[in-house]
Amino acid sequence: MDRLRRFICLGSESGTYYISETDLGIENAACIQRLIDDGRGVEAVKELITYSTEGRVAKDKPIIFALAFLARNSKDLKTKTAAYNALSDICRIPTQLFIFIDFAQNLSGNTKGWGRCQRTAISDWYNDKIPKQLALHVTKYIQRNGWSHKDVLRLGHVKPENQGTSVILRYVVKGLEATKKEYLKEDSPSNIQELISYLEVVDTVKHSGDKQQVARLIEEYDLAREHVPTSMLNCREIWRALLQHMPMTAMLRNLSKMTTMGLFPSRGDNTKLVVDRLKDEELLRKARIHPFNVLIALKAYEQGKSDRGKLRWIPNEQIRAALNSAFYASFKFIEPTNKRFLIAVDISSSMTHGGIHGTPQMSPAIGAAAMAMSTARTEPHYQIVAFSTDIRPVELNGSLTVQQCCLKFAELSEGGTNCSKPMQWAMEKNLAYDVFIVYTDCETWYGNTHPSEALRQYRAAMNIPNARLIVCCMTSNGFTLADPEDPGMLDIAGFDSAAPEVIRNFVMGHL
Incomplete structure (x- = not known):
């Protein structure tokens, strides 16, 4: 069990944490197989849930691999059931779900089809989400690791359990017009109309060539960078709109890009917005960002060039100073x-x-x-x-x-x-x-x-x-x-x- 804890936190049983991504395969999972053989598979699943929900893991892949291994390589029905029941607890966003499916596929070898347990778990993953949340998930994370929601719905035989989920799954499979034709009626409930309105906005952003319109919709509907076509991400107005509701971690990650777009003159509303956020200790506390990570953002920003690529910028001195202040302020939120x-x-x-x-x-x-x-x-x-x-x-x-x-x-x-x-x-x-x-x-x-x-x-x-x-x-x-x-x-x-x-x-x- 100690080796399992090390594996899910480090990606290795050996006691070494590698910064670089490591390939995971059956040879990495000897401790998991021993737990299964000793009849401790359900106990192992409970440990995965604890470590995931308490945020103890450094990277997603090892713990998702462990879950897939317990689900696919155990012949014990209790272990298999427990692993699939834990899918929504550990794979909370589609990216993680797609990683799980990819691992499960590779661990299955020549076996064809997913089996009833996996189909049920996948179906529950979609049906357990609040429709508004699911709409965000399927539009923000369209595909990863060679998998898309359309693939997953087809192979998982997912059957929606309420009308809101039906609207979203129909949109994924058939597109916006087919969804509107089937569900948008004069007497449609308000929640259904709101869902379709949101999906219409996402489609408009995806296909519109009007940057002013896209910027307005981003700000009005709190859309994320992933909703925006790559061709639009060289527009200052788009980044200004994204900044308005951008989470702290995403803001730190994108400061350099936004500076290259000319978003931060020496004085201006956008500069003030960033500086005020970085000086807001309550926001720093809620973001739970370690001071070392703020220091990384500071050093990356003040060097004025990207480590990879051709990005160059002149750091805004007010933002640089605010990052420095945020670094020292964030120490008080570390629990000894x-x-x-x-x-x-x-x-x-x-x-x-x-x-x-x-x-x-x-x-x-x-x-x-x-x-x-x-x-x-x-x-x-x-x-x-x-x-x-x-x-x-x-x-x-x-x-x-x-x-x-x-x-x-x-x-x-x-x-x-x-x-x-x-x-x-x-x-x-x-x-x-x-x-x-x-x-x-x-x-x-x-x-x-x-x-x-x-x-x-x-x-x-x-x-x-x-x-x-x-x-x-x-x-x-x-x-x-x-x-x-x-x-x-x-x-x-x-x-x-x-x-x-x-x-x-x-x-x-x-x-």
């Missing part, structure tokens, strides 16, 4: 773990060169300083040290900026990266810690003692059997220090927006 931390930051000169694998706009030095500062601002019990071949305590407090933290580490810059040193130093000083976190670039050198052995020695000497070690190699795309048989060790190859949540889950013993 109340564990005892030793944070060890590599001070070799290579930390200042190149970009982080998964976050290329940021150097390892800045990423490590930001994460160390995150601990200093949110946790009551911590010690921060700089390490190379030796250890030096560093005084960081919650009032320092990232730049000030970087300067403190830069003043101590040395060569060498002994990843065993933090545990050895803590043992020598007789200091009690629950969690060791090592931030380095791609150096995983150690002296005469392997880090896994140093951790075991520390546990025994200090009588802290559950002490944990995380090694974050920020520019690496693969390395091995963690003992795969030790649930208290974790390697992170690279560092992306999901990594802070992976660290938190590991610290709390959730994986």
Whole structure:
């Protein structure tokens, strides 16, 4: 079960979180098969539901693969039924549903057809949605992974259970005109008329060449970027309309694009709207965005060019300053773990060169300083040290900026990266810690003692059997220090927006 938790959170049983996407197949799911064989399939499904609903997973694919495996590879009817009943809990949007179907298809081998259980589950997925919500889903997420709603409805033999759902499914299969002909009557209920009106708007946006009309409809009906044809996404007025109701995460992701469109002059309503949102602490709290992710947005924005492609922009100074303020403001919304931390930051000169694998706009030095500062601002019990071949305590407090933290580490810059040193130093000083976190670039050198052995020695000497070690190699795309048989060790190859949540889950013993 511990291996299952690791698999659904990391995409691997081994104790390594890879920033890059990894291919998932039957060979990755040995722990799931053992749970099925031991009669614990239903228990495994319950664990998937818990981790999904509590938002503990870093990426969608591993947990969806696990669900598909339990649904398709189990001969136990209770397990199969439980897995299919959990489909709507874990696959909440069509993109996730299409991923599940794709995995289920691949796991089925040469078997033809979907079977009654899968058809029923797919049918329930569509029928369980409120019609307005379903209308948004089928128009926003039309197709992914080679699957479309039209394919799914045909293979799933989906039968609508109410008139609202009937309208939407008819629209998917037959189009707008056929839907209007069948359901739009003078005496049609108001909810049916509203649904058809929404579908008409979506169709108009899809086919209209009038940018002013499209912008007006986007704003009036709160349409998303996915509703807008690609040909329209080079229009300033379209982006202005999208911005009005854009969620915080989407706004951060699209700031650069909107700046290239000239949406943010030094003074103007759009600039004020973005700045006000970034300074609204209640919006930041509700968005639940980790400070590291705000920092990613800030670094991406202020560099003035995309890492891929040809986008170039001149950053708006007011927005840049607001992003900086949002970064520091968002620390107060992190819930402390109340564990005892030793944070060890590599001070070799290579930390200042190149970009982080998964976050290329940021150097390892800045990423490590930001994460160390995150601990200093949110946790009551911590010690921060700089390490190379030796250890030096560093005084960081919650009032320092990232730049000030970087300067403190830069003043101590040395060569060498002994990843065993933090545990050895803590043992020598007789200091009690629950969690060791090592931030380095791609150096995983150690002296005469392997880090896994140093951790075991520390546990025994200090009588802290559950002490944990995380090694974050920020520019690496693969390395091995963690003992795969030790649930208290974790390697992170690279560092992306999901990594802070992976660290938190590991610290709390959730994986």
